[in-house]
Amino acid sequence: MGDVDEALRELHRARRAPLRIRVCGHPGVGVRTLAAALVTRFRVDARCGPLRDGCEQSGEDPAGDDLICQVLGAGVRGCDLRALARYRIPVLVVAGRADQRGGQVRAAALAGQAAARLGRPVYPVAALPGGARVDGDDLALLRGWAGAGVRVPALPAGFVDVAAGAERRRRAGMLHRYGPDGLSRLLAALAGPGGAELDAAAATGLLRAAGGLEQLVAPLHALGPAVRRRRDARFAAELSALAAAGPGRDRIELLAQRAGRE
Structure with a gap:
């Protein structure tokens, strides 16, 4: 039962862990700088996505990411569009390196153009000073x-x-x-x-x-319910998989039923 108890503790830790954000985008748009700034400012677990199709991205949710932060450059690239079409988890889009766009007015205008093209909000941020x-x-x-x-x-x-x-x-x-x-x-x-x-x-x-990272507080909070639903569904699925393995099955199935009612 010791292995089962440890597995259960790990599932509970994962369910209550800090928000896990996968920061993705074309090389050179400030992906790593933004990930570090998010960790510093919001104490989240922010990681860079794997490089694929010209962008650092993750569409299959392989590591239990809660949401994706897609970082744009001065404009929307084709790889951004393809990545956003593939994602199946909540997404927040930012226009990176706003401090290098010729001033705040220009950075906001570029973010507005990107938002119009994507049909979703885009937040101009400067991660280096922001973090x-x-x-x-x-x-x-x-x-x-x-x-x-x-x-x-x-x-x-x-x-x-x-x-x-x-x-x-x-x-x-x-x-x-x-x-x-x-x-x-x-x-x-x-x-x-x-x-x-x-x-x-x-x-x-x-x-x-x-x-400008404060702009992200409200949209991150707004994504909270969707993140919780995903975590709860993942928790219940992993409990069921653990129960199917055999040891402690009755106790685990009871926990799974309780999780489904929360």
Whole structure:
């Protein structure tokens, strides 16, 4: 019975586990960055989908995903359309890398065009600043740069190329962590009115507000009932399969009946 009890505990853990999101999309649209940001911000279990037909996607729900987050680039690709047509579980669609689309107005317009083509909402997000956390060391370095008049140029590579040695590595690290838009926002805030009072928590909040991930809270909640129904159905099916294996069958079938009534 020990194996059966452990199997039952595992089924209950899976039923109550954090939301499991499969983040999918064409390479280069920020799939991995968004997955990391979702974990940081919402404490979900976010993973990248396998590469198939030009997109990282999962249409067969092989690992018990609760929902799919499809990440678009500047527009809708053919592989996005094919992937969305294949999915059989709840889907949330975002337009990734909104901080690289020429401003928030332009990013929103592109997301609106994608939404019109797909016939579903599309949320513009900037995962890099949206999932960032500014620590005290970074803030001190940024404050020094802001005071010295350092800014991120129109071509972000120039921010790194003007420096050498350790300074070049520091600049490259900052650009990698916060992105050009996020870094520009931080430097401008520190150089502007109230910059001397800006602490790490406020700097983090500034970036996260620009990232737009809060837009996803309401649609994620709206998908909750569908996710629960899927989890309950999976739980009941796996209980039935476990009962069919033999040991503890009566007890397991009773649990399956109770699960079906919840």
